Amino acid sequence: MKLAQLTAYLESLAPLAYQEDYDNSGLIVGQPNQEVSQALISLDCTEAVVDEAIATGCQVIISHHPIVFKGLKKFNSKTYVERVVEKAIRNNIALYAIHTNLDNVMMGVNARICETLGLVNFHVLAPRQNLLKKLVTYVPTAQADQVRNALFHAGAGHIGNYSDCSFNAEGTGTFKAGEGTDPYVGEPGIRHHEEEVRIETVYPANLESKVIMALILAHPYEEVAYDLYNMTNQHQQVGSGMIGELETPMSEEEFLSEVKHNMQAEVIRHTAFTGRRIKKVAVCGGSGGFLLKQAIAAGADIFITADYKYHEFFDAEGKILIADIGHFESEQFTQQLLYEIIQNKFVNFAIRLTKVNTNPVKYFI
Numbered sequence: 001m002k003l004a005q006l007t008a009y010l011e012s013l014a015p016l017a018y019q020e021d022y023d024n025s026g027l028i029v030g031q032p033n034q035e036v037s038q039a040l041i042s043l044d045c046t047e048a049v050v051d052e053a054i055a056t057g058c059q060v061i062i063s064h065h066p067i068v069f070k071g072l073k074k075f076n077s078k079t080y081v082e083r084v085v086e087k088a089i090r091n092n093i094a095l096y097a098i099h100t101n102l103d104n105v106m107m108g109v110n111a112r113i114c115e116t117l118g119l120v121n122f123h124v125l126a127p128r129q130n131l132l133k134k135l136v137t138y139v140p141t142a143q144a145d146q147v148r149n150a151l152f153h154a155g156a157g158h159i160g161n162y163s164d165c166s167f168n169a170e171g172t173g174t175f176k177a178g179e180g181t182d183p184y185v186g187e188p189g190i191r192h193h194e195e196e197v198r199i200e201t202v203y204p205a206n207l208e209s210k211v212i213m214a215l216i217l218a219h220p221y222e223e224v225a226y227d228l229y230n231m232t233n234q235h236q237q238v239g240s241g242m243i244g245e246l247e248t249p250m251s252e253e254e255f256l257s258e259v260k261h262n263m264q265a266e267v268i269r270h271t272a273f274t275g276r277r278i279k280k281v282a283v284c285g286g287s288g289g290f291l292l293k294q295a296i297a298a299g300a301d302i303f304i305t306a307d308y309k310y311h312e313f314f315d316a317e318g319k320i321l322i323a324d325i326g327h328f329e330s331e332q333f334t335q336q337l338l339y340e341i342i343q344n345k346f347v348n349f350a351i352r353l354t355k356v357n358t359n360p361v362k363y364f365i
């Protein structure tokens, strides 16, 4: 298939608009219209992974971490980043990254961690703002249904696990068609009164052009009246980290050994035990230290993440148990997640999980 088919599907699940500002998710090397028959999945895109793609005949590498984060000024094989990009281009291998946009969605990196830890009732720890907008439009009563359906089909009207959400009020619209018009109802040059429904609905800002296109196609009028509003509401299903619960609370020691086993962590660095039983668990794959305040405010007994620095451990203040399980360890199951996502959609497309352990951190035990 075309590479664009694959990336469009991934971006329908984890839209690029959901990535953090510093990130560089998306197609880094390659052309959307190139043919691909096999993808290699890895957490990191290293030279060894590119070699593996060449050896196994994969035309695209889908990695969690983007190989390029900041501007590259030279391509002379000096750094591993340059060498990876050069080798990929020379061998016609596309590089695609699905990073914080996959962290930030409900079925992403953190949900997989919650599942691996056996948590229930998990949801986003720090929901993002400014991702939702509101559309108001005015439709003749007889066509209100067809317009609502079109808007919902384009992705409008979702609130949490509810779909088809809208508010509808009846009223009277007026208009006078000018020269060169072909009004759906009424006569040019005469003010017309029409019974209309004011439809209000919410939509994700990244779907705006799709939603407006659907509105215009479904609406009977030559000129469609609509208003777009910015909203500061949180998007409950998009954001950083997750918090869930253990069905049966357990001691800190018991839970840490469970975490160590389930997450295949060689070692866990943690703060002093608080003496409380673990019930609520906050998680964030990768460097999640920025979420400590939210984890404490949400009543988490433990915060499982990675990349904690010495001084940051003091911030636990006896209120929470911080557990640093390692960056690679926290995100390693993302590879399996990507494998399943692609396999479930494209049953005849070949996918490989990398055999390279890309973790740059080794433990001397």
Ligand SMILES: [Zn+2]
Residues within 6 Å of the ligand: 065, 285, 286, 287, 327, 331
């Ligand atoms: Zn990471």
